[in-house]
Amino acid sequence: MQNEFAFFPGCVLTQAAIEAKMSLEAIAPILGIKLKEINGWSCCGASQAQDVDPLATLVANARNLALAEKMNLPVLTTCSTCLLMLRRAKAQLDHGEKEKINTYLAKGNMNYKGTSEVTSLLWVLAQNAEMIKSKVKKPLSGLKVAVFYGCHSVRPGKDLGFESSTNPTSFETVVKALGAEVVPFTKRLDCCGFHAVYPAEKSVMKMTSGIVNSAAESKADCVVTPCPLCQMQLDIYQDDAQDTTKSKARVPVLHLSQLVGLALGLSAKQLGLDYNVIDASKLG
Amino acid sequence: MKFIIDRFDGKKNYQQTYTVEKKDIEALTLLGTLLFIKQHQDITLNFTASCRMAICGACGVRVNGHAYLACDTKMTELFEEYKDADTFRISPLSNYTVISDLAVDWEPSIENLRKVKPGLVAKSEFSEKEGCRQNQEEYDRIVGQWDCILCGVCASECNKLSADRSDYMEPFVYTRAWKVANDSRTKDPMIHVKPTVTNGLWNCVHCHECTNRCPKHISAAEDIAGLRAMAMRKGLNSGVGPAHAKSFYTDLVEDSGRLNEIRLALRTEGMSTALRAAANKE
Ligand code: SF4
Ligand code: SF4
Ligand code: FES
Numbered sequence A: 001m002q003n004e005f006a007f008f009p010g011c012v013l014t015q016a017a018i019e020a021k022m023s024l025e026a027i028a029p030i031l032g033i034k035l036k037e038i039n040g041w042s043c044c045g046a047s048q049a050q051d052v053d054p055l056a057t058l059v060a061n062a063r064n065l066a067l068a069e070k071m072n073l074p075v076l077t078t079c080s081t082c083l084l085m086l087r088r089a090k091a092q093l094d095h096g097e098k099e100k101i102n103t104y105l106a107k108g109n110m111n112y113k114g115t116s117e118v119t120s121l122l123w124v125l126a127q128n129a130e131m132i133k134s135k136v137k138k139p140l141s142g143l144k145v146a147v148f149y150g151c152h153s154v155r156p157g158k159d160l161g162f163e164s165s166t167n168p169t170s171f172e173t174v175v176k177a178l179g180a181e182v183v184p185f186t187k188r189l190d191c192c193g194f195h196a197v198y199p200a201e202k203s204v205m206k207m208t209s210g211i212v213n214s215a216a217e218s219k220a221d222c223v224v225t226p227c228p229l230c231q232m233q234l235d236i237y238q239d240d241a242q243d244t245t246k247s248k249a250r251v252p253v254l255h256l257s258q259l260v261g262l263a264l265g266l267s268a269k270q271l272g273l274d275y276n277v278i279d280a281s282k283l284g
Numbered sequence B: 001m002k003f004i005i006d007r008f009d010g011k012k013n014y015q016q017t018y019t020v021e022k023k024d025i026e027a028l029t030l031l032g033t034l035l036f037i038k039q040h041q042d043i044t045l046n047f048t049a050s051c052r053m054a055i056c057g058a059c060g061v062r063v064n065g066h067a068y069l070a071c072d073t074k075m076t077e078l079f080e081e082y083k084d085a086d087t088f089r090i091s092p093l094s095n096y097t098v099i100s101d102l103a104v105d106w107e108p109s110i111e112n113l114r115k116v117k118p119g120l121v122a123k124s125e126f127s128e129k130e131g132c133r134q135n136q137e138e139y140d141r142i143v144g145q146w147d148c149i150l151c152g153v154c155a156s157e158c159n160k161l162s163a164d165r166s167d168y169m170e171p172f173v174y175t176r177a178w179k180v181a182n183d184s185r186t187k188d189p190m191i192h193v194k195p196t197v198t199n200g201l202w203n204c205v206h207c208h209e210c211t212n213r214c215p216k217h218i219s220a221a222e223d224i225a226g227l228r229a230m231a232m233r234k235g236l237n238s239g240v241g242p243a244h245a246k247s248f249y250t251d252l253v254e255d256s257g258r259l260n261e262i263r264l265a266l267r268t269e270g271m272s273t274a275l276r277a278a279a280n281k282e
Helices: A008-014 A017-033 A054-070 A080-107 A122-128 A129-135 A168-178 A202-219 A229-238 A238-244 A256-263 B031-040 B075-083 B107-115 B136-146 B152-157 B161-163 B171-183 B190-197 B209-213 B222-233 B241-253 B260-269 B271-281
Strands: A005-008 A033-036 A075-077 A116-119 A144-147 A221-227 A252-257 B001-010 B014-020 B059-062 B066-069 B087-091 B098-100
Touching: A008 A017, A008 A116, A017 A033, A054 A075, A054 A080, A075 A080, A075 A122, A080 A116, A080 A229, A116 A122, A116 B014, A122 A129, A122 A168, A122 A256, A122 B260, A129 A168, A129 B271, A144 A168, A202 A221, A202 A229, A202 A238, A202 B152, A202 B209, A221 A229, A221 A256, A221 B190, A229 A238, A229 A252, A229 B031, A238 B075, B001 B098, B031 B059, B031 B075, B031 B152, B059 B152, B066 B152, B066 B209, B107 B171, B136 B171, B152 B209, B171 B222, B190 B222, B209 B222, B222 B241
Parallel strands: A005 A033, A005 A075, A075 A116, A144 A221, A221 A252, B001 B087
Antiparallel strands: B001 B014, B059 B066, B059 B087
16 A cells, blocks of 8 residues: 655645644554655645636646655645646646646746656545554444535546546445445535635525535434535534524534544544534544 | 436426336447337337437436436446446436426526627628638637537536526536637627626536536536636626635735635635634634
């Protein structure tokens, strides 16, 4: 197993989603995963900056990838939007843009070669499900989990490509390896709306609420998502969203790394469960 | 094996199950399978199709909740995608009003297309006699979007349309606007860009269903990004959408490169929302 990675935290892990970083840092050593943060990484553009300047966005990500190449390591990120932005940049660079973009990087004495692959925590865990099983200390038996993939961990398939985008299984594989029960969940491939929460607030609240209600109908104890942006949207905005649709249901929303940590026997405190807005304490 | 198909007879919705031998349909396309069921089991089953070669755009349907162009989808692909399932759910395109069984009403989509002036308004230097020439490079720029066959597959899966269509249009409408606006022969790109701005351009939620499902490998989401950049270059940059995008850009390029979420919220929506988000987090 590839167990050492150039770690791309993305803005969200260094700021709003502190519990995602805590739990990731807590589980990684137990799973034997070494994460070396990419020194000097910059924002991936967050699926927004390209609306202003696609070239600058591509240059920024070429730079991020070049930094990882210097470390001779594949890139790992937890944020699905970072994953998409980095993988899309890599595809563009590897299919014709490299030379042009390298003229910009040269100004900073950098060079993109194309030697580092980009992967996500979810994918690495899915590829090593047997290993995870062997590390589980507290199997999550009886815990009903609604797995929420989030758009950018599967779509567009041409940029992500790890598995089928209409019928993915990686997340179920991981959650089952932890001993939890995956409940049927009709909204598992829907969009949480995060990226348009400002311009399309009304629609986004409806989307968020629909996901929470679908999880509640499935009698899930929690929603789990690999993407910290989805987690933020479904957790921080859950009260607002449920108020706008006058729904009573509330469902805790965990980061993938938090769920893994629970099965590894880590404490609620180590996993930052008290930072989750919708009360997740009884899961710890 | 079974096909559970959504039916609508003008009054009531119901599901009908058709049992077929896998060997009879496994070498067919999805459209072939629908025709097989119609021919051998139920002449009343209604769906639309014409060219059978991915050109007319009439045959979009959903399988297991995802849209496909029926004539362009082999059953073997579906068996692979859904791991040898022995039951498929077939339903009409989502985000459309159903007329009958799998046939949907295209009129509202056509209305939206009209809003962006989908036809070329050519530069005055072109004439009937001289024609409307463009060079290879200019043609290549738009040829991808030119391929759109108005099948509605992207629209069926669009999360924003599903949430609320009153302030949004079908993804292919934005793609069409991008195409005419970027055609070298166009008189004024803004004739097409402006109506997209007033009809939801900034409301796309970036779910990338459109990109993912399009049988012609068109990315409406990328065309939307392109239209946004064009709009902002022309000074159409008021509102929370442009402010949001610009703050990422400024952070990316001018500041440290790590965006500060609190400052982002401040720039986009003003103090109250930012403080609420911060308060929620504590
Ligand atoms: S990316 Fe935008 S246009 Fe495309 S399907 Fe999603 S919301 Fe609709
Ligand atoms: S953009 Fe693609 S999916 Fe959408 S209508 Fe055109 S061809 Fe169909
Ligand atoms: S029948 Fe014409 S596109 Fe499928």
